[in-house]
Amino acid sequence: MRPRALAALAAIVASSGLIGAHVRLHVPSNAKPLYWTNPDSIGIVIQKAGSDDVPDGSHFTALRNAIAAWGADPGTRARLVEDTSPSQQARTDWSSNDIHLILFDEQNGSGYFPSGSATVAITPVWYSTSSGAILDADVLFNGKGFQFTTSGAAGSFDIQDVGTHELGHLLGLDHSGWAGASMYPYVSTGVLLQRSLSLDDVRGLREAYPAQAFASITGTVRRAADQSVVKGAHVVARDQLGRSAAGALADSSGVFRLRGLEAGTYLVYATPLDQPVSAANLSPGHVVQTDFASTYGTSVVVAAGQGTAYGDLMVDGDVALSLGRNSDVLPLGVVAGGSAVLSLHGSGLVNGSSLQPSDPLVSVVPLAWMTSSVVFSVDVPAGAEPGHVDLAVVDPFGGLSILPAAMEVVPPSPAVDQVAPALGAGAGGTFVTLTGSSFNPGARVVIGPRIYADGESGGCLVVDGSTITLTTSTTADGTYDVVVIDSSGVEGRAVDGFTFASIPSLDTVFPPSGQAAGGTEIVLRGKDFVSGLAVRIDGVAQAQVFVDSAKRVRVVTEPGVAGGPYVLEVENPGGAVASAAFSYSPLPDPVLGEVAPASGPAAGGTSVTLTGASFNADCEVWFGANPDTGLGGVPATSLVLLDGSTLAATTPAHGSGTVSVLVRNASTGQASVLKSGYTFASSGGGGGGGCHVAPIDGPRGRREAFLSWLAPLLALALLQARAWRLRRRLVRA
């Protein structure tokens, strides 16, 4: 900017205490920084209802990622600890001191989002004026006035991005002068890069809640012209790779302190906090003078955990030059291995100027200087490390203006090409492999409400740049996007990439074979059958399907081609399939109509006549078999095929009770069951319809022995007449 013409303007801000790296919220009346007294476990609750723009509940995952971003640095003690208890998530009383709530205010219940306010989100912070201790803080999204998204919906604000910024306020941080910081004051729809913390955000948290001793650089900013101190100068340290490494505002004595540094060599420079961030973006009480030009200092070497005195950082007089406006969408994202044409607004951007990135590996070529803006191309080599790059403009007169952390180098966005399998049980436990590209260590995979963080227990494993594996956790049935979020904030998404569904399993198909003409009722036993499921035999959809329970399904078969075995498939809604075998027989199904007499002693030995249809020499008769599976039971002790509709059998010994009677073609598996076809009476009791015969000693009583040879002779005459009558009845029916 050019020299001040209004030097005598009234002071517009009050005096301030020391401001550390980054900018912290402070008590306006005494400049004491705000802080949590329990930074190790700051409780936070995500309100269950979330945003009505995101009905799938994915606000949870987005906000959990935002919470995780602030807890990733081991150099700070600050940890947001989510309380996931349903009772807390159901609360909406955000103003209560005992809960720190993230809430979407859909009806302006807070009163902070009246019509016309243009406020997208806000974080009220309660504090003690005497100590600066934070008493309560909550994050409120204006759900009434704005649209929010977790899936990149156009015209909507990214919940994770906005949430990350607001949580920084909740932790006690003010806005940052770094264009690439999460605490940069401006955000646009579609911006994702503020999801990830910049080093400036990290330093701010380290300064507020250090977990260990870090190196620091301390000095004083002075005007070269008269040695006077510069209040509120924005001082930045740049590392040896040319990346933005730390920032600080000088205090009202011109003293700056860059904290939270690792050992290394840093180039220090000062730049006025005038655009695109200014004192108006900070809480009241900061003195910010801007009547000087961006000025490079010298490099300093700092040792681990040690403080280094820089001395005086002399700054040059003001110039009519500045780079960056809040109308610019910052930071300027540039992809490693890619190129882009970008622009920035400013002033004094005239022909003959030069544009210089702080990272020498990054190439910047101006395309057009238009006084109030500049258009330029950027090329970033493949493999360039993620991070922030300053951009400096030098005008033809040697004037310098630096926009700290103007560009953010990001890796290529992950691409999720395949998710295999794409279906898993809601109970979890499915091992899933994601294949694609640009998968980097530290990635987080989001599937529905679950986050799988690289390397964490229950998380995912970034195997290499093209492979991520994970084992699913319990998740409600449904189809979800599979999102891979890089630690830089960029993401790749497989829309509807994975489905959680009940996966059926088939234990038995009974009978396992049916007539080719169709019409066979078969019973499928298994588990996790869901209403609405589909059954196919050899690919042919079965029209008559009855889901009796999660464990039992009945199907009346469609006609098929004799042969097999064919694949019988059960497909639940959602696509989960179980399969078994089924065959079509050229023979008609046996039909068991009646067993007479219908009861007899449990000791067995009763001659019974089975009448029906389509009996043949391969038929066998079982008593007490499971009518759904055909398993179990006891075979008749003797069996004679009298004709195609009559079987003469002798009952076996069986426990008392009414049991099924099964006729099965042993060759084809076709079967017919009378579910309550015969009753074995306990000893001493008479069988219905039969005469009572006293039991006799011996393994095989005389009556039984007698019947064993007499039956073929007598039954032939006695039963054929009865069978003839019964067949006539069936025909009429």
Place this chain on the structure above:
Amino acid sequence: MRIAFSAALSAALAIVSAQAPPPVEAGTALRLEVEGLVDRADLAIEARVLSARARLDARGRIETEYELAVARVFWGNPGARIVFSLPGGELPDGRGLWLPGMPSLTPGEDVVLFLTGEDSFGSRMPVGLSQGKLRVVRDRRGARSLASELNGAELVAPGGAVPAADGIRLLDYAATLARIEAAAAGRRIREGR
């Protein structure tokens, strides 16, 4: 070659100009020009802050009640004096409430304010948080400017930046008030008032 370059540059400019949705201030609030502030305001005034008093409102929240002497009305129908409250402030009992992005008013300062309607508790919100306040500042000769966070090409005087004071970019007082007046007139026409 020059033609080709120009075509490419034009395309690049078109891309650049089309890619940027307006950023919002966090806060977080929409970034608004003067016209946008007027369009959203229930009350747009130039006034002097007479007093400020923090208190607990009926909801148990800290708010600061301001009394202002109204010097000019751009939109709305306030009297010569207006009393309203904004969220935040510090109580004598040692509790404070701060909402990042919220502007504060200091007794004695002259301001141009863009405020939302008053709720049932007598509270208003500044339109666009800190953007809803422009401070009137005077140089040693008494010439007035407006200090604000608003910027961009429309705020840059021909030949370079408007002078700034302590980090606040200054707007030409008369020109900005003219824009406000024009915006208010346009709104009256649109709304049939």
